[in-house]
Amino acid sequence: MGRTAAPPGAAEEAGIGGRVIRRNLDIDTGLDRLAMMERIRAFEAAAERAAVDEGLVLGAIHLSTGQEAVATGIIAHLDRADYMTSTHRGHGHTIAKGADPVAMMKELLGREGGCCGGKGGSMHIADFGVGMLGANGVVSANITIAAGAAHGVKLLGGDQITVCFFGDGAANRGPFLEGINWAGVFDLPILFVCEDNRYSASTRTADMTAGDSLADRARAMGLTAAEIDGNDVNAVAEAAAGAIGRIRATGRPEFLHAVTYRQGGHTYFDPAAYRPPGEAARMAETTDPIRRQRELLADAGVAAAQMDAIRAEARAEMEAALDAARAAPWPPAASAFADVQDIGSPQREPF
Amino acid sequence: MGRTAAPPGAAEEAGIGGRVIRRNLDIDTGLDRLAMMERIRAFEAAAERAAVDEGLVLGAIHLSTGQEAVATGIIAHLDRADYMTSTHRGHGHTIAKGADPVAMMKELLGREGGCCGGKGGSMHIADFGVGMLGANGVVSANITIAAGAAHGVKLLGGDQITVCFFGDGAANRGPFLEGINWAGVFDLPILFVCEDNRYSASTRTADMTAGDSLADRARAMGLTAAEIDGNDVNAVAEAAAGAIGRIRATGRPEFLHAVTYRQGGHTYFDPAAYRPPGEAARMAETTDPIRRQRELLADAGVAAAQMDAIRAEARAEMEAALDAARAAPWPPAASAFADVQDIGSPQREPF
């Protein structure tokens, strides 16, 4: 199944050119991961341009630039039927889960054909058709919801697993404890992924977090937990393969703490001047997951041109998505009152 | 300063008569602890009788019978100025902190002169005069409040410490995480004490708690934490002395997990038939802290008669408290609308 950089075998590592790459890296897999990260980044870059240059995105959008390895590496191991909940910073997870970027971009622009009919926007993006049960505007709230999705699957006798993404800041709200305890008590097939980009809005999360390890918080509730390099898509994927494999086999919850870096501001209009001078540039240089994956593949013999083509394709796809969104009309006025509730609907009884 | 059973010295232990006692047990201290436990038990026994036999206690009361060592051993190291928050099961903590049992009993009977003017009852018992900042009808809610009391002390430059008592069931609510994280982040002088009586109402708490150790939950948030035998008042006191000494010295939060046993039902009218047959009797036999302390003191040469006298005195004190409460009038009718708020008070504007 595709070329390999070295003969397949047990994962072994070797220093090449000062960097460590996996001997058995499957280049097609590596390229797939690169392509997914490029698509996420291109989507968000297009959205940001639409917001900044054209004023087309009216609400706040939170970009995951620099964090694409987490969504890509984890979700690579999910089936379409598996469930996922996400956060306000959920574009990447949603794309990786298989949602249509055109419908997503329309949603960001608040247009007809948006995946939520223009009612939710970026912060409530969802695609139930691919098991994406929603971003969330309330930090940490998706953790108990995800535990419940896994609980529901168990009650119904399904075999889907659930993945719950949340940020480092979310680990300081009660639902973190309540949701993880719940998953432990009811023995639920769920993977909790803390996507730690080191910031909570303008706050260095470490300054507002007691203790050294969020994984220890999960371990104290009986979960198997690991800390991983969230900027290395292959390391993420490897850890996810292990955890998700065990979850599918045992039905028991696990926890991954993926450390990454938020390259931009909290929202697209946050200049993030509160960061130590030089930090962002240094981190973009050293931790950027796309750059790292490109270097890895280059070392394995992949031509830059091939990778540039992947990037160009991703950009073209998302440019087209933005074009489609730009051209889409506003949602029909009558939809304003639809889908609130059946009983006592404002369509019949607004007052 | 009182008789000692053995020469003072570093804590050493020796088996005597099959039991382990501390060589340097100060008998007066041991008797003081016994007396406090007897007072708590006598107070609650009187309250229970008033409830069951006379119907004088109208709301629910939650007894700490069997758990008296925790309140006694911890609070022995607090000054009157130190702060404390408690739970729905707070009589013992309140008595140990120095509140007047007459005012407390009046409160349980909803009478004038009750420590809360008859407005709170058992579940909201409080005596700010002795630093007791309130029981709480909402499980776990007192944890963030206690963290805040310690925070306030720090802001004001005070030297009081705060102790927060809560149950094993409370460790599964969000405020457990949020309050302990808060204390860790702001480096607050507070001792968290989980008084683990193994039940949450009719539920065996272990069945609804993931992970093996609540202390680990606190450790994961950077707190020094220890598990202690909550039925051994001297062990509790020793652990508390250490923790509280360190907190006074460093201002840093600590955590104690004291394992004890709720000998009765959740409320006085709960027969607790859900417990495994024989469990309650066996535990009363083996874990009762008063019995254990009596045995320890007996081994150390204290006469049973002296200990019986302490019990009789405690009972007489609480019988008198009940008599006083029984004789007290209802609160003045006009107080119904007092102390809601100054601005827009119902005394002026009920509607």
Add this chain to the structure above:
Amino acid sequence: MAVMSYAEAAKQAIAEAMRADPRVWCVGEDLGRGGVFKQYVGLVEEFGPARVSDAPISEAAIMGAAFGAALVGTRPIVEMRFADFALCATDELVNQIAKARYMFGGQSRAPMVIRKPMGMWRSSAAQHSQSLEAWYAHIPGLVVVCPSTPQDNYAMMKAAIACDDPVVYLEHKNIWALEGEVDPDAPGAFGQARIRRQGGDVTIVSWSDCANRAAAAAAMLAEDGIDAEVIDLISLWPWDKAAVLGSVARTGRLLVAHEAVAVGGFGAEVVATVAERAAHRLKVPPRRIGSPRGLIAYAPNLEDQMRVTAEAIAAAARQMMEPAPA
């Protein structure tokens, strides 16, 4: 028609729904031992601990997890134990459950029944006595039910379980033992009031246990020759405006009685609606009777000052019948 208690009626409705639909399940603290008010006794024996599930003391997780489980196709009945404790799960109810279907553009439903035992119960004091139904009526996305009789607790529970919307289901905890006949074939309908008594002199609108007190007040008023109509709204959203407006058109007098604090209570909505739409029908000014804007004490004599009694309702109605002072 069987005679059963208010608690039993809801339990029977739940048991029947669980037999008919394996997706229905209950979750809450202590349910395996029947729940704190014994309103689930026997269900775990029939349906097992997965479908009559205990829970940690984690109201936020009970609400949030049940919601997640609803999103993937189950139909949870959520037990909050006391309406007061449900405040620990307000974000989950108001920001998540009530809004999800809309925010996600209709992709999802949250078919949930959220049971919140409410109201005063001798000497339960300020944290265990609240009536906050007005809050939920104010939140789009929620259906709000406040049954007052075994019949309605049976029929509305069935309707709530069958409903695809989240239903905030507020039982009054002082009437668990109240007995009454239950006709299992009389369906419950949201937004359809029950006329507890017909009368031509004054319209008394109420709900929850206060509707029972309103009915008692009407009996007292009848002895005085005052013919009161008692309307039990049963559900507050939707609520039966037509029944109230129709009745007021006949009586010309509107009295709304509820246990909750009067200020900002749902009685204000009822009075405001009538004032807006049928002011010309009113012979005397409309009136609300509810709790003063104060807190509920433990001591019974103080607690009683917050109660809306049958006597107080009757007295208010009598005043409304008096000729205006010259």
Add this chain to the structure above:
Amino acid sequence: MAVMSYAEAAKQAIAEAMRADPRVWCVGEDLGRGGVFKQYVGLVEEFGPARVSDAPISEAAIMGAAFGAALVGTRPIVEMRFADFALCATDELVNQIAKARYMFGGQSRAPMVIRKPMGMWRSSAAQHSQSLEAWYAHIPGLVVVCPSTPQDNYAMMKAAIACDDPVVYLEHKNIWALEGEVDPDAPGAFGQARIRRQGGDVTIVSWSDCANRAAAAAAMLAEDGIDAEVIDLISLWPWDKAAVLGSVARTGRLLVAHEAVAVGGFGAEVVATVAERAAHRLKVPPRRIGSPRGLIAYAPNLEDQMRVTAEAIAAAARQMMEPAPA
């Protein structure tokens, strides 16, 4: 008199209070960088990080810990960031803070200002746009303030900080930049409305940013020869019943306008109170204008359908001036 923005006015009031009283402090997420709406910019530089304190994302702990700190003698200003997120701390506010003084028989006070930026702000969607002031007016123990101008945001913030009760302080997040003159010597008073415009034809009662829209509506109405009186309640508990009843006695017409959902909104309380106490003064039925009982969408054309605009207020007032159909 200085001209300043709505945000600056509150900040200035806070800074002055903090200078005068070392017990006053602020706590909330991101305050060290000025807060999410920059309404704290510069305070940390003056008062340091202990008194302008960052917080973890822990609304329940922010509220609960501030309460604990109030119990021991500090005077916290609590920042909830968005009124919507404050729902994560509902138990703390409603069951603890509002009730503590009473439950403990007057042993304690909770002098706290709880800032909850509320309201619609272009395309913030359902979880970041709510107006829930009616909830807090319904809760005994709480004072509720909804300022609409820099002057009132200055004066009421000072009053709130000086007050020994917990004050739910709802600023409207759409008007942070609104500028106006601020007289630092004009004291804020709870329960005292501001007559934004005097008029004899119709009384328009409003609060928060909607009061600004009501004032704009009055200007439009004046062009039509309709002389509207605009009453900005400023505080909802206590609220200035006398001002409203007095005005209605003169105009005979009552229109209440607010951004919140009309059903169960505080407008119902105002209308019900007037209907109860001054029905005979009303020449036409009273009227409320508020949001439909629906949810707030992201798409601007859908969002706009939920707005209560100056035009809509003016249109409603005009209708009330029309002669009744024969």
